[in-house]
Amino acid sequence: MKIVGIFRGFPGLGRVVSGVELLQYFRREYGAEIFIYTYLQGDVLLKHCNIQNQISISPLDISSIGIIPVSKYGEAILNSINKINPDFVLIDGEPLMVQAIKLANPDTHVIALLNPSDVENPMNQISSQLFFNHYFSLSDLAIVHGLRKVKNPGMYKNFHSINTIIRTEILNINRVIKSKQIFCILGGGTVNVQNDFLESTLNIANLCFGLALELAEYKVTIQCSSSNVYEIVNENIKSNQPANLQLISTFKPPSDYYSNSSLIITRAGRNSLSELLFLNIPATSFISGCSFRKEEQACNAQHSQNLLIKSLPTDIQLSQFVQTCKELLYKNEIEETTSCFLPGNKVAIELILNYLKNH
Numbered sequence: 001m002k003i004v005g006i007f008r009g010f011p012g013l014g015r016v017v018s019g020v021e022l023l024q025y026f027r028r029e030y031g032a033e034i035f036i037y038t039y040l041q042g043d044v045l046l047k048h049c050n051i052q053n054q055i056s057i058s059p060l061d062i063s064s065i066g067i068i069p070v071s072k073y074g075e076a077i078l079n080s081i082n083k084i085n086p087d088f089v090l091i092d093g094e095p096l097m098v099q100a101i102k103l104a105n106p107d108t109h110v111i112a113l114l115n116p117s118d119v120e121n122p123m124n125q126i127s128s129q130l131f132f133n134h135y136f137s138l139s140d141l142a143i144v145h146g147l148r149k150v151k152n153p154g155m156y157k158n159f160h161s162i163n164t165i166i167r168t169e170i171l172n173i174n175r176v177i178k179s180k181q182i183f184c185i186l187g188g189g190t191v192n193v194q195n196d197f198l199e200s201t202l203n204i205a206n207l208c209f210g211l212a213l214e215l216a217e218y219k220v221t222i223q224c225s226s227s228n229v230y231e232i233v234n235e236n237i238k239s240n241q242p243a244n245l246q247l248i249s250t251f252k253p254p255s256d257y258y259s260n261s262s263l264i265i266t267r268a269g270r271n272s273l274s275e276l277l278f279l280n281i282p283a284t285s286f287i288s289g290c291s292f293r294k295e296e297q298a299c300n301a302q303h304s305q306n307l308l309i310k311s312l313p314t315d316i317q318l319s320q321f322v323q324t325c326k327e328l329l330y331k332n333e334i335e336e337t338t339s340c341f342l343p344g345n346k347v348a349i350e351l352i353l354n355y356l357k358n359h
Helices: 017-030 041-048 072-084 095-104 126-136 195-214 227-240 254-258 270-279 291-302 318-334 345-358
Strands: 002-007 033-037 088-092 110-114 141-146 159-163 181-185 219-223 245-248 263-267 283-287 309-313
Touching (some): 002 072, 017 033, 017 088, 017 110, 017 345, 033 072, 072 095, 095 126, 141 345, 159 345, 181 195, 181 254, 195 227, 195 245, 195 263, 227 245, 263 270, 270 283, 270 291, 270 309, 283 291, 283 318, 309 318
Parallel strands (some): 002 088, 088 110, 141 159, 181 219, 181 263, 219 245
């Protein structure tokens, strides 16, 4: 079996982690050869997983909606697919590449992984919703995975909405419940995004700086999403950095922080919130970004909020933020709950295998 994966590499890892998880499953269980094409933040994840990225990319070959098919990079991918002749191509976040493959290789099986907001987001103008649904519906199988279920808008021929696909390394984590660790993930990246996204990232970092000053008994770690964020945050805090605050710029495996953190601070992204629900880790989730992204994150927060996960605006006052964190830390000390979130991994794999069996 040969499988090609094409995953959008910005603004963060949301379009990469689930696709890589599925391809690694097929390599592990079926001996599949996998060929992955991604870029920017996606390249960081591949290095962490010891997977070779197939081709380097020029920024000129990327548009605001992903790879430009009629570019050096896009054409190189199409040529590679011809040579590899894969059993199927798995695509996440690259609508133009779905169309290009079906035009150039109409017999190639294309499976699209989608975010529910790809299909349904009222804050995205109608023309954009129609555009994305049209291109993604050219796939042979569409698997929408996230925190909410959405219905087929009518143009997809093989459409399924399931729970979020979660990385195996998350599924295998054993937690140390009562620890003195707080971990902040400044996820989302800052490449190919609007300035307000960067500003909100810095606001979250400043809140964590204030939290470290207030909770001296806890070690607070901030993982920066990119080098420029690290440099700005480091410059802002270095003159008054408390001993219990650690700033890192490298990508850490989730097991390193999920296993021993009493509180996670993150954005309200689909993957992060799904992981936190599965692991039952107390968390604050920030809603941020442009109107389209805020609507998506607000929807994620609505479908994930419980006693252990609280959504917050990035302009929250420090005193309110500290109080919320204290309340969540107290819940972590006195409560041990059982996860009720069932990942969509098994269902996604069965959908793919059933499709291949029948085609």
